[in-house]
Amino acid sequence: MTVLAPTSPATDDALGTSAARTRSAVLERRIRENPGRFRVLTGDRPTGRLHLGHYFGTLHNRVRLQDLGVELFVIIADYQVLTDRDVADDLTRHVEELVLDHLAIGVDPERSTVFTHSAVPALNQLLLPFLSLVSVAELNRNPTVKDEIAHSRQSAVSGLMFTYPVHQAADILFCKANLVPVGQDQLPHLEITRTVARRFNDRYGAVFPEPDALLSDAPLLLGTDGSKMSKSRGNAIALAADADETARLIKGAKTDSERHVSYDPTGRPEVASLLLLAALCQGRTPEEVAADIGSAGAAALKRTVTESVNEYLAPIRSRRAEYARDRAYLRRVLREGNERARSVADGTLAEVRTAMNSHY
Numbered sequence: 001m002t003v004l005a006p007t008s009p010a011t012d013d014a015l016g017t018s019a020a021r022t023r024s025a026v027l028e029r030r031i032r033e034n035p036g037r038f039r040v041l042t043g044d045r046p047t048g049r050l051h052l053g054h055y056f057g058t059l060h061n062r063v064r065l066q067d068l069g070v071e072l073f074v075i076i077a078d079y080q081v082l083t084d085r086d087v088a089d090d091l092t093r094h095v096e097e098l099v100l101d102h103l104a105i106g107v108d109p110e111r112s113t114v115f116t117h118s119a120v121p122a123l124n125q126l127l128l129p130f131l132s133l134v135s136v137a138e139l140n141r142n143p144t145v146k147d148e149i150a151h152s153r154q155s156a157v158s159g160l161m162f163t164y165p166v167h168q169a170a171d172i173l174f175c176k177a178n179l180v181p182v183g184q185d186q187l188p189h190l191e192i193t194r195t196v197a198r199r200f201n202d203r204y205g206a207v208f209p210e211p212d213a214l215l216s217d218a219p220l221l222l223g224t225d226g227s228k229m230s231k232s233r234g235n236a237i238a239l240a241a242d243a244d245e246t247a248r249l250i251k252g253a254k255t256d257s258e259r260h261v262s263y264d265p266t267g268r269p270e271v272a273s274l275l276l277l278a279a280l281c282q283g284r285t286p287e288e289v290a291a292d293i294g295s296a297g298a299a300a301l302k303r304t305v306t307e308s309v310n311e312y313l314a315p316i317r318s319r320r321a322e323y324a325r326d327r328a329y330l331r332r333v334l335r336e337g338n339e340r341a342r343s344v345a346d347g348t349l350a351e352v353r354t355a356m357n358s359h360y
C-alpha cells in the first residue's frame with residue numbers, strides 16, 4: 001500500500017475507525033460460521049516487491065480468509081498505479097513480483113483469482129456510470145486522496161488521482177464483493193464504494209451489495225529507521241530479500257542506548273517494533289521475546305529478530321524462488337485470473353445495462 005497513514009490524530013474518528021473495528025469483530029464471527037457467504041476483493045498497486053509490513057498487515061490475512069473458505073479476488077491495480085507515475089515504467093516486472101509474492105505466501109490460483117485492472121474492460125466501464133453518482137465536493141473531501149496529493153511529487157493533480165476512489169468502487173463492485181480487508185487509510189474509499197452501491201441501487205434497482213471493510217487488528221510494523229515501513233523510504237524488509245540482506249537490514253536498524261530490552265511501544269518505539277517482528281514470526285508475545293533477551297542488549301535483540309525472520313520466511317522464500325524460475329506458469333496464473341475476472345465483470349456489466357435500460 002503506497003497510501004500514507006493519516007497524520008493528524010483527529011482523523012482516526014473522521015475515518016470511522018472505531019465503528020469499523022466493532023463491525024469487523026462481528027464480521028469475523030460470521031465468516032467463521034459461514035465462509036461461503038463472503039466474497040473478498042482486495043489488492044495492491046504494483047509498485048515493487050511486498051515487504052514484511054504488507055505481510056503482517058494484510059497478506060497473511062488474505063491467505064487466512066482463503067483457507068477458511070472465503071472466495072478471494074486479488075486485484076493488481078495497474079491503472080491506479082498511474083497516480084504515482086514514476087513507478088509506471090517497470091510495470092510488467094512489478095506486476096509479476098506481486099503475483100510471485102502472492103503465490104509464495106499461499107494464495108492458491110485454483111481457488112482464488114489474481115488479476116489486473118487493464119485486462120478487464122467491463123470493470124473499467126463501470127467507472128462511467130459510477131462517476132455520475134458522486135459529487136465533486138464528495139471527491140474533494142476524501143482525506144486519503146488529500147493526503148496523497150499533499151505528499152505527491154507530481155506537479156499537478158491528475159483527473160485519475162482525483163477520481164481513483166470511484167475506480168476502486170468499480171474494482172470492488174464488479175465482482176459484487178461483500179468484504180474488503182483493508183488498512184484504515186482505505187476506509188474513506190470504502191465509504192465511497194458503499195455510497196456508489198447504495199445510490200446505484202436506489203436509482204436503477206438492486207444490483208450491488210454494500211460491502212463491509214474488514215479491518216485487521218495487526219499492529220503497525222515500523223521500518224528499520226523507526227518510521228512507517230515503506231519501500232520508498234528504503235527501510236523495508238522485502239519478503240523476497242535473502243537471509244544475508246535481511247541480516248544486514250536488521251543489523252542497521254535503529255534502537256536506543258538502554259541495555260535492558262523491554263517492550264514499551266510509546267517510550268521505545270524502535271525496540272518495540274523489533275520485538276513485535278520477532279514475536280509475530282515466533283507466534284509469541286513481544287513481552288515474552290523481551291524477557292528472553294533481558295539485559296543482553298540491542299545486538300542480541302537483533303540476532304533474535306534476524307533468526308526469527310529468516311526462519312519464518314524460509315519456506316515462503318524458497319517457494320518464491322521456485323515460482324520465479326517458471327515464468328510461463330506465472331503468466332498462466334495471470335492469464336487465467338484475468339479470464340475469470342473478465343467473465344465475472346461481463347456478467348455484472350450485463351446486469352448494469354439491463355438495470356439502466358441500456359441493453360441495445
Ligand code: TRP
Nearest residue numbers: 001002042043044045077168171
Ligand atoms: N488503493 C489500494 C492501495 O493503494 C489498492 C487497491 C486498488 C485496492 N483497488 C482496490 C484495495 C480495491 C482494496 C480494494 O493500496
